[in-house]
Amino acid sequence: MSRILPFAAALAAGGALFFGLMPSFAAETAVNAPRPTLIEPVSGHRETAIFAGGCFWGVQGVFSHVKGVMSATSGYAGGKGSTAQYEDVSTGTTGHAESVKVVFDPARVNYADLLRIYFSVVADPTRLNAxxxxxxxxxxxxxxxxxxxxxxxxxxxxxxxxxxxxxxxxIVTRIETARGFFPAESYHQDFMAKNPDYPYIVINDRPKVEALKRLFPMSWKA
Incomplete structure (x- = not known):
């Protein structure tokens, strides 16, 4: 299901608002997942992780507010570089998932911490392909x-x-072999930060950021 584009189409925004208000399409309910029992040993000052959890606007928006995260980039993972474009990925036939590459300082936030945030507020891991x-x-x-x-x-x-x-x-979350990460188009980058009042963001993604701040105050950065 396409969320926008082009921007000027008021109908697209209205459609996002309509679907977002439907109870069956409500934003995922946050949970306070337990602390991971296994933590990756710290090595170096920079590490990369890739997460897919629905629309990359919200995934990027959440991780951008986590202390220790140096950058979060929206993109595509799971398919070939030749099909890593929004129009192709939106067909659901490329093998790609809308994903976010997170570069972080493992001395400040480790991969296990990021997983806890992911499973708590970013995605509903029990929904298959949705x-x-x-x-x-x-x-x-x-x-x-x-x-x-x-x-x-x-x-x-x-x-x-x-x-x-x-x-x-x-839980239906898949652990997939990394086949490369391909940054999304420029208009997708930092979409939530640039468009905080966009209906889709207000209904589906802002609650995730608010849940991050509420459940993980020590990990929150403005």
Whole structure:
């Protein structure tokens, strides 16, 4: 389901507002996921992680407010570079998921911390190929570990959440082999920060940022 574009189309904004107000399309409910039992050892001052959790506007918006995150970039992961364009990815046939590359300082926030935030406020890990009002494999919940250590932490944490019955339904978040990350078009970058009153943002993404601030005040940065 396309969320915009072009900007000037008031109908698109109205459509986003309409769908966002429908109860079945409400923003994901935040949960306070437990602390991960396995934490990746700190090595170096810069690390990269890639998360897919529905529309990348909100994913980027949340991680941009986490202390220790140096940058968050919207893009595409899971498919080939030749199809890493919004129009192609939106068809749901490219293998790509809308994703966000997070560059962070592991001495300030580790990968396990980011996973906890992801599973608490970014995505509903129990929805298959859908998040918020958006449907299709391009909106799937997926992790793209950038190292064997990250993969181990992710696998262990999903098992931990499953054993603790944190969610009422099974977790369907996929752990996928990284095949490259391709930055999205410039108009998608920092969309939430640049368009805080856009109807889709207000209904689907702003609640996620508010949940981050409420549940993880020590991790919050303005």
């Amino acid at each position: 998040q918020g009002p958006d449907h299709g494999p391009q909106y799937r919940s997926a992790l793209f570990p950038q190292s064997p250590a990250q993969a181990k932490v992710a696998e262990t944490y999903i098992a931990q959440l499953t054993a603790a019955h944190v969610y009422p339904r099974p």
